[in-house]
Amino acid sequence: MPFERMLMMQRPLSRRQFIVRGGKAALGAGIAGSVLAGCGGGSSAGGPVTMWSNLEPGDPQDFFKQNIEPGFEKANQGTKLDVTFQPPAEIDRLVRTALQGGEGPDIIPTPGPAYAAEYVDANLFAELDEYVNQYSWDDKLLGWALDLGRSDDKLYTIPYQLQTMILYFNSTLFEEMGLQPPKSRDELEGLAEELNGQGIVPFAAGIGDEPAAVEWFPTVFWNHFSGPQALYEALTGETPFSDAVFVDAIELFNDYVQRGWFGGSREKFFSNGFDALHADFGDGKAAMNIEGSWFMASAVDFFGQGAGNENDWDWAPLPPMQSGVPQEMYALGIGSTISVNARSANTDGAASFIDYLVADKKRAAEYMAAVPSAFNAPLPFEEGDFPGSMDERVRRQLVSLSQATGNGNFGYTNWTFWPSKSTVYIQEEIQKVLTGDMTAAEYCEGLAGVFTEERKEGLVPKIIEPGA
């Protein structure tokens, strides 16, 4: 789930704000260029580094301004970091417009590797290979993450904000009802039927605020029903997405929606907003929530006294829904990528900031402990890497993800591994399956067509084989 979508709250940017901010960025770039030109030009570090960030207002932005920005400037005397926080829901559009106009900051985020590929094709991102050796990124960063940032064996983007889909449950409600998180499809369906029978919505769900969030569910069903091996074969072109194993997964998802297990009814699934569904989850009107690891950052808003209830939450891996699918497996997701503008006058400075933000395990762990999910770096974390102040559930999730991916038990989120048109197809057309305007087979057939075209165009990022 790209970070701007996981942040849930859309804050449209007016044309005036865009012009002002674009002007500031251009002015910043202009000043940077002037300063560097005055110093003899080149790409040496030492001048200002401009950056657009997709961080949400509140804790993530505050933490960045109070800790990361001064920390970097202190560690790199003479280099000023000039960050502009853009509306998460709009940042990709703003980046696209700025880059097309020959502008934009030194450091640029994108919603994920599949989106970055287009910019790489248009030669808008700088190659980062010289910094791989300089900063030992090969040794520090997760290999699969670094591979995702490569195109034609050249590194252009650094994946950031690692995430995965998990099963949250209202642990207080589960305890009161003597329930356990499901470990198989049978257990999951039995649990859902029992909860539904008692007037409790099995899964808090809804796409009213952000229809594109419907993509979470095909991702979950393809990974945990079809399985990562089937996905690997489809993503590498060996099997078409029209294969029965994918069609059956969509039919299963549709069946659950029609039964009212997601959000209470199909209509409510379409209209429930995030605040409402999370409030239901916190209050115990809904028992579980299938969502990305990013929800950990905001779970505190819906549970406990602050939210007007006495409940607590926990999480578990999503269960396999078919034999042959690994028991504890996580679909890999990237919330954003970080790249350097090909027109940057300070690529060295930009690369040094990327290294500062992403590659230092101790520092990254502190960030991740302070603000869950916003700063998840692609590093091989272990239990002892995180400070004691970190929430145990967040720590467990990060370690589990790291260990499972290390063992090859990973799957693929569509917003990370599918090219952009395929991703949009998945988001837009699945609604027609749920309303009965399209069959699951037609949906998958259509996806196969779109994906095949994009694959031919070379827009599919590198796919790592599960178990590798």
Add this chain to the structure above:
Amino acid sequence: MEVNEQTLRSAARPGSKDASAGRALRRRRLLSAWLFMLPLLAVNVLVILGPSVATVYYSFTEWSGIGPAEWVGLQNYTDILSDGDFWSALSHNLLWTVIFLTVPIGMGLGGAFMLSQITRFQMIFRVLFFIPYVMASVVNAAIWQNILDPDRGIGSTLALLGIPWLEGVSFFGSQALALPAVAFVDNWHWWGFVVLLFLTALQSVDKELYEAAKMDGAGRWQQFVNVTIPGIRATLVFVVLMTIIGSLLVFDYIYIITQGGPAGASEVVGTLMYKEAFARFEAGYAAALGLGMSFLSGLIVMIFIYLRRKGWEV
């Protein structure tokens, strides 16, 4: 000024000795006028003509929004004609037009007529009617999303009072209700403005016409049909024209509330165009869609102009 006029008149006579001076003055005046207009023209060229020409160009290309555009001729336009999503969206625009040509105009006329009959507290009503119009669309949308929420909104509140017929109804999540529900919200913000437009027009209708009609035995309805409507015809035509064009270009409330969903049930060409440009990255196709809608709007304006020239009182 008078001297200048005399000079100009002299200059108009061929062979006059003041002719060259007059021509020079005329040139200076022309130059001054163009110099005054130049900044505005420059701004227009920059922000209107330039993007318009670019849009026309890109509508003939396949372009993702970044990188080079590939010339495809009329391909985007032929694709539009065979695009089921476009025709579905256009049909929603037409339905939207029908709704807005009837509901807010009807409510506006009725409201203005009733408001014109009172003198006390009229200003209070005018302010109240106008408030939704000046509120930001995102605020209006958020208010109604909460009011119409199936679990926390008016339906569940009425159910607690023993009126269960709206309980659990998901206005924005139902394929059948989504478009009318968004139209309702948009209408809530729009109709008060229409009331004020009609009220202003009503106040310019000669009161003696009403007196004469009364003396002829006309009732309220007959006065409304035979005096009020003809008296505010110009405003009515203006509102109808604005409604049609606005309905073809509608975007904000639909995008904010349903983003065209569920499953395209409230998709209009404006939201489809946005998705093509910024989600599917088909900027060339989106440009063609935009031009198509501009063409339709222009066509409607031309029809009005044509009818007026033919002597129709529109």
